[in-house]
Amino acid sequence: xxxxxxxxxxxxxxxxxxxxxxxxxxxxxxxxxxxxxxxxxxxxxxxxxxxxxxxxxxxxxxxxxxxxxxxxxxxxxxxxxxxxxxxxxxxxxxxxxxxxxxxxxxxxxxxxxxxxxxxxxxxxxxxxxxxxxxxxxxxxxxxxxxxxxxxxxxxxxxxxxxxxxxxxxxxxxxxxxxxxxxxxxxxxxxxxxxxxxxxxxxxxxxxxxxxxxxxxxxxxxxxxxxxxxxxxxxxxxxxxxxxxxxxxxxxxxxxxxxxxxxxxxxxxxxxxxxxxxxxxxxxxxxxxxxxxxxxxxxxxxxxxxxxxxxxxxxxxxxxxxxxxxxxxxxxxxxxxxxxxxxxxxxxxxxxxxxxxxxxxxxxxxxxxxxxxxxxxxxxxxxxxxxxxxxxxxxxxxxxxxxxxxxxxxxx
Numbered sequence: 457x458x459x460x461x462x463x464x465x466x467x468x469x470x471x472x473x474x475x476x477x478x479x480x481x482x483x484x485x486x487x488x489x490x491x492x493x494x495x496x497x498x499x500x501x502x503x504x505x506x507x508x509x510x511x512x513x514x515x516x517x518x519x520x521x522x523x524x525x526x527x528x529x530x531x532x533x534x535x536x537x538x539x540x541x542x543x544x545x546x547x548x549x550x551x552x553x554x555x556x557x558x559x560x561x562x563x564x565x566x567x568x569x570x571x572x573x574x575x576x577x578x579x580x581x582x583x584x585x586x587x588x589x590x591x592x593x594x595x596x597x598x599x600x601x602x603x604x605x606x607x608x609x610x611x612x613x614x615x616x617x618x619x620x621x622x623x624x625x626x627x628x629x630x631x632x633x634x635x636x637x638x639x640x641x642x643x644x645x646x647x648x649x650x651x652x653x654x655x656x657x658x659x660x661x662x663x664x665x666x667x668x669x670x671x672x673x674x675x676x677x678x679x680x681x682x683x684x685x686x687x688x689x690x691x692x693x694x695x696x697x698x699x700x701x702x703x704x705x706x707x708x709x710x711x712x713x714x715x716x717x718x719x720x721x722x723x724x725x726x727x728x729x730x731x732x733x734x735x736x737x738x739x740x741x742x743x744x745x746x747x748x749x750x751x752x753x754x755x756x757x758x759x760x761x762x763x764x765x766x767x768x769x770x771x772x773x774x775x776x777x778x779x780x781x782x783x784x785x786x787x788x789x790x791x792x793x794x795x796x797x798x799x800x801x802x803x804x805x806x807x808x809x810x811x812x813x814x815x816x817x818x819x820x821x822x823x824x825x826x827x828x829x830x831x832x833x834x835x836x837x838x839x840x841x842x843x844x845x846x847x848x849x850x851x852x853x854x855x856x857x858x859x860x861x862x863x864x865x866x867x
Contacts, residue, residue: 457638460507460603461610467506467539471495473615473764478719479735485761487735488616489716492608493724493770497563499680500608500631500768501525501532501595507604508593509536517542522590524548524577526679527556528769529595534563545584547577553679553773573673574627574683596628597687606634612764613642621759624766625730626650626659626701627681629690631768636699649758650694651730653678654703662686663695677780678709680727680769700758707783708733714784716767726780728769735765789847792817793839793867794857800826800836808838811860817853818843 471491479487492500509521520543523533530546537544544565548557549572561567570580574595585592594601608631612622622639626632632650639646652659655678658671670685694701704712712732716724724732738756772780785791798804805824812819821841831837844850857864 457603457606457610457634457641460503460600461607463507463510464503464604464607468496468502470611470615473612474720474722476720476765478715479732479763479765480761482735482738483759483761483763485763487761487763487765488619489720489722489732490608490612490615490764490766491722493722493728493767497528497531497535497559498769498771499528499532499728500605500766501528502535503532503607504596504601504604504630504634505529505532505593506536506539508598508600509533509540509542511600512542512591516591520545520588520590521593522547522581522584522588523593523595524574524581525595526574526577526682527552527560527771528680530556530560530565530567531563531771533593534560534565538564545590547581547584549573549577549679553771553776555773556771559771575685594687596630596683597689599689601630602634602637602689602693604634605631606638608766609635609638610642612766613639613646616762616764617643618762619643619646619764620761621647621649621763622766623649623651623731623734623759623763625678625681625727625768626652627683627727628687629659629694630687631766632699633687633690633693635766636697637693640697647758647760648697648699649734650699650701651734652701652703653681653709653727653730654705656682656684657701657703658684658686659691659694659701660703662691663701666695667691676709676726677706677776678727678730680725681730682727702734704730704733704737708737710780710784711736711788712784713777713780714788717781722767723770723772723777724767725769725772728767730768731765732767735759735763785843789850790844792842792844792850792853794842794864795837795839795867796857796862796864797831797835797837798862800831800834804836805838808862811857812840812842812853815853815856816845816849
């Protein structure tokens with residue numbers, strides 16, 4: 457990893473570490489954000505990609521490289537290959553975010569859209585390598601990739617030498633494994649906690665079993681870490697060094713994105729905000745932290761400040777961001793979607809809007825339906841998007857609408 461750091465010295469710049477007062481209050485001690493969302497290509501992935509491609513022979517680079525990625529590894533490979541004079545082809549899921557596809561092309565790669573998951577793209581990339589002789593650049597399961605990603609651990613310890621816990625998003629595990637090796641090499645007492653989206657979380661069971669166990673994936677906004685099978689090498693490293701893994705909900709991910717934007721002024725994609733989501737969830741019921749030996753208890757007792765949370769990527773479609781931020785506002789009790797019926801007579805809608813105004817709620821959008829077949833002839837349906845001032849105000853608005861006889865349905 458020391459050699460990888462020297463290799464990267466003129467390619468990337470150390471990203472800043474920022475103090476987070478909001479998360480520090482949540483944890484009860486200092487919390488810092490390691491802003492890899494500000495890294496070249498918008499994520500940490502260029503570290504591993506450049507290290508891997510730079511260590512190929514000239515003959516191998518002349519054959520070109522191929523990668524599979526939902527977006528961030530794609531951009532890292534595209535840039536690294538361009539800098540090193542190698543042709544790159546990247547297989548991306550058919551529904552990959554448009555900004556990630558266009559950015560990958562802008563860095564010089566040929567983009568091929570195939571399949572719906574990371575596993576689909578991996579299979580296609582391996583087949584492409586077999587057909588063309590291109591060198592496959594795995595997103596996480598290779599020693600050079602792990603070494604390159606691990607350079608982040610050196611930066612964290614140097615920038616925040618007092619750190620006790622590092623919280624990092626986990627997909628295939630290359631970043632968490634490399635970071636753990638580097639950080640523990642400098643300070644053996646540092647605890648590394650990985651975070652996965654609960655919808656696609658193979659690591660907890662795999663760590664408990666001591667071998668890679670594929671997980672059935674469900675839809676998740678955190679596409680960048682939606683990997684159904686852990687990497688063999690990352691899993692073995694994380695198992696040996698006691699890296700724990702916890703899972704977070706979709707609601708926690710959206711709340712984390714909102715916090716990053718509002719309180720830290722950082723644009724972070726859902727996968728990149730997974731570490732923040734874990735800290736946001738500390739006030740909830742809590743989840744078990746899992747290592748190779750199985751569950752070791754509530755994560756709240758394992759997060760010891762000072763904490764550094766890795767914001768691993770910031771590449772997000774603006775349209776998706778607006779939708780996710782709305783989810784985050786709703787989860788934070790600051791946004792309500794209300795459906796209710798009112799008498800189909802003049803003044804009914806104005807009366808409802810006036811009532812909400814009297815409660816201090818800000819109506820953002822109104823949809824008024826009078827002719828739906830499910831409605832009686834004497835009623836209309838109204839759908840409202842309403843901004844509130846926080847959880848207590850949100851609960852008050854709900855209760856008073858119900859007591860006023862509007863029979864609202866909240867979404």
